[in-house]
Amino acid sequence: MxxxxxxxxxxxxxxxxxxxxxxxxxxxxxxxxxxxxxxxxxxxxxxxxxxxxxxxxxxxxxxxxxxxFASFAERRNLSREAKRKIAARAIALLRPGMTCYLDAGTTMLALAETLRQRPVTPLTIVTNNLLVAETLAELPGIEVHLLGGLLLRRQSVLLGEQAKKSAAAWRFDLVFLGAEGMDAEGITNSQEDVVEFQKTVAGRSKRTALCLDAAKLVHQAAAFLFPWKQVDLLLTDASPAVLRCHGIAAKLV
Amino acid sequence: MxxxxxxxxxxxxxxxxxxxxxxxxxxxxxxxxxxxxxxxxxxxxxxxxxxxxxxxxxxxxxxxxxxxFASFAERRNLSREAKRKIAARAIALLRPGMTCYLDAGTTMLALAETLRQRPVTPLTIVTNNLLVAETLAELPGIEVHLLGGLLLRRQSVLLGEQAKKSAAAWRFDLVFLGAEGMDAEGITNSQEDVVEFQKTVAGRSKRTALCLDAAKLVHQAAAFLFPWKQVDLLLTDASPAVLRCHGIAAKLV
DNA sequence: TTTTATATGATTGACTTTAATCATATAACT
DNA sequence: AGTTATATGATTAAAGTCAATCATATAAAA
Missing domain, CATH: 1.10.10.10 (Winged helix-like DNA-binding domain superfamily/Winged helix DNA-binding domain)
Structure with a gap:
């Protein structure tokens, strides 16, 4: 009835x-x-x-x-192949004993998943990305530190003052950052507070690697992150030729 | 073949x-x-x-x-009814606007799950328990802060110096702590570093509520946490009579 | 109140999954 | 090399799941 x-x-x-x-x-x-x-x-x-x-x-x-993790999960399957390629290159940069930061975003999760399958040890990984942390935790030889902060569930990421403060306590050998857009000027991202945070982290590191798949090429996001000269390494699936014709000149890996 | x-x-x-x-x-x-x-x-x-x-x-x-989360998940079903009862009492203590800390452990996860179903808002929840954070995140009116620190996957919890430092930045209205054992002397827990951390957190709070199911009554763990007089509230499923005959006198809720 | 729309449970036949048994090829052991 | 143990895929019958259809009671609309 x-x-x-x-x-x-x-x-x-x-x-x-x-x-x-x-x-x-x-x-x-x-x-x-x-x-x-x-x-x-x-x-x-x-x-x-x-x-x-x-x-x-x-x-x-x-x-x-x-x-x-609504929007997060949706994007997860986007340009999966590209992310895998980038992840493989990123992992080639890792050396035993390094302390690295992994950013928010799905590209970083792909990196973590790849690292999980082909671990480099010992390694200290610092992140504000919950899924990255969960992916890498418990791997023998890999120590995972999660930064504190306000939990933004939609992105499954920690941010805010506290996160910045936590990050400031570290010294990194290499930080991997993701972003939403890139053009001849430099790198852009969608949220101001994310950019703030990324700058803080980059400032604590010897080298900074930007990970962007080719889909980000045309796109330009709201908040400016870096000019190209502040980028030590660019990890992308876009070909050098394509990058040149967009006026991008960065150290490719 | x-x-x-x-x-x-x-x-x-x-x-x-x-x-x-x-x-x-x-x-x-x-x-x-x-x-x-x-x-x-x-x-x-x-x-x-x-x-x-x-x-x-x-x-x-x-x-x-x-x-x-091996061992964690195993314990999850243990004395489930008791945990639910405790959770219900804990939630009755919450008032809009409070800032609370939720400890590690399955009892706290039960608390979070109950809170998720009958939210008290607004509320600021601070925790080092990843599962608690994920359970509560994104609930309208509840702000979740995760402390930073070293990720101990087995317990799905953050610990270490960094976590203690992060915690020290807060002032709590009420902290909920779990533990492994209780007797006439007071509360005990299994790991020294966990106890250390719990003391830090309790020191930052107006009131401290201990949550222990009756199964913890006989058990005595390695590290001493609190004598009874430092416990403001005891949340348990054990009856007052049973507690008395174990020589425990605490403010029951 | 009357009429319309719909949420429900029952029934059906087609399809999937499962557990058990078996023959066989080959790894592991002596 | 010879023997034993076992990992595999095939086959089968039994049980489970599904989508579609239908009668009905009742909520919602008129």
């Missing part, structure tokens, strides 16, 4: 939350948990799936990171 | 890693990815499942947090 609309939506919200807690639920558990038939459970999951809050699997459903 | 043992194990490790990246894989994808039959894929997943590295689902498998 039909049930009031608001009750349905409330149930679906509770379902999304339950799913978030369990990370995965078989269809049957959904039925018993809410005392509904399989058909309704299926319809509920289908609805949540349409809203991209969960992912259906054969026999159940998965909580979506999308629900939590 | 039989294949060398080391190849099997290598494949299973790669599978675990692949799964970790994808969070979920349908059985069929495992087959195509490694070019193996369903039977073998099933056996591989079963093996990883025995090692608690993945969780089998109907039609596929899930990456386990167990693989990463």
């Amino acid at each position: 039909k049930v009031a609309r608001h009750l349905v939506e409330a149930r679906r919200e509770r379902l999304a939350d339950l799913l978030r807690q369990h990370r995965y639920l078989p269809l049957h558990d959904v039925c018993t948990q809410f005392g509904i038939s399989e058909a309704t459970a299926r319809r509920d999951l289908a609805a949540l799936s349409d809203e991209k809050k969960v992912t259906r699997t054969y026999g159940g459903a998965l909580a979506d990171y999308n629900a939590t | 039989k294949v060398a043992r080391h190849l099997v194990e290598a494949r299973r490790e790669r599978l675990a890693d692949l799964l970790r990246q994808h969070r979920y894989l349908p059985l069929h994808d495992v087959c195509t990815q490694f070019g193996i039959s369903e039977a073998t894929a099933r056996r591989d997943l079963a093996a990883l499942s025995d090692e608690k590295k993945v969780t089998r689902t109907y039609g596929g498998a899930l990456a386990d947090y167990n693989a990463t």
Whole structure:
């Protein structure tokens, strides 16, 4: 029998939350948990799936990171190949004993994932990127330090005064930074506070490596980060020829 | 035909890693990815499942947090009811506008999960517990600050000098601490550095609430944390009578 | 109140997944 | 080299899951 609309939506919200807690639920558990038939459970999951809050699997459903790390997860699959290429080059720069900083962003997560598969040890990694930290933690020989700060969930990153202060306590051999745009002038990023933070970190390091995939070439973001002469290394999947024709001259790796 | 043992194990490790990246894989994808039959894929997943590295689902498998937050996840289901009870009492102590610290440990995670479902706002939460931070982040009206420090993955927690320094920058209205044991003398915990840290945090707060489930009653851990008189509030599922007969006299909530 | 729209559970048949068994090739052991 | 142990894929029957359809009760709209 039909049930009031608001009750349905409330149930679906509770379902999304339950799913978030369990990370995965078989269809049957959904039925018993809410005392509904399989058909309704299926319809509920289908609805949540349409809203991209969960992912259906054969026999159940998965909580979506999308629900939590929304924009982050979306971009994650973008130009994946490019990110992998950049990550491989970045890792070639690592030497045992180094202390490195890994920036926010999906490119850095790709770097961390690659590093996880082909570790360089010993290494001290400092980051404000929660997913990077979780990816690298527990690898033997790699010490992970997370900077403190205000948690911005959408980007899964820590920022704010406290983060800047934490960063100031370090000396890095090499910092890897990501950004949103690059052109003949230099590097740009979308948020002022992110740029602030990146400058702080770069100031504490011997060398600074910028990681940008070719898709960032045309794009110009709001906040100016660096002119090219402050960039020690550029890691990109764009060819030298393409870079030249955009008027970019940087030390490629 | 039989294949060398080391190849099997290598494949299973790669599978675990692949799964970790994808969070979920349908059985069929495992087959195509490694070019193996369903039977073998099933056996591989079963093996990883025995090692608690993945969780089998109907039609596929899930990456386990167990693989990463091993001991943490195991304890998570222990005395769940007790933790929920404690969490409910803890949340009753919260008032809009407060700045609170949430400690490491599964009890605090339960608290965070409960808070997520029945939010008190506005609230500033400071923690060194990654799972707590992720649980609470993005809730409207709740600001989450993560302390910096060395990431101890097994406990999913941040510690070390840096963490202590970060904590020293705060003033709390109320801190919630967990511990491993309690007796007539006071509260004990298992690790010296954790205790150190807890003392630092408690020193920065107006009030200190200790959260311990009844299972901790007999247990006595290595490092001494507090005598009872330094505990402002005791949140526990143990009855007053039981506490008395263990010689514990604290302000119950 | 009457009418319309819809949320639900039951039923069905098609399709998938599973666990168990087996033959075989080959790794590991003696 | 000869023997044993086992990792593999194929086959099967049983169980589970799914999408579609339908009758019904009731919420929402008129």
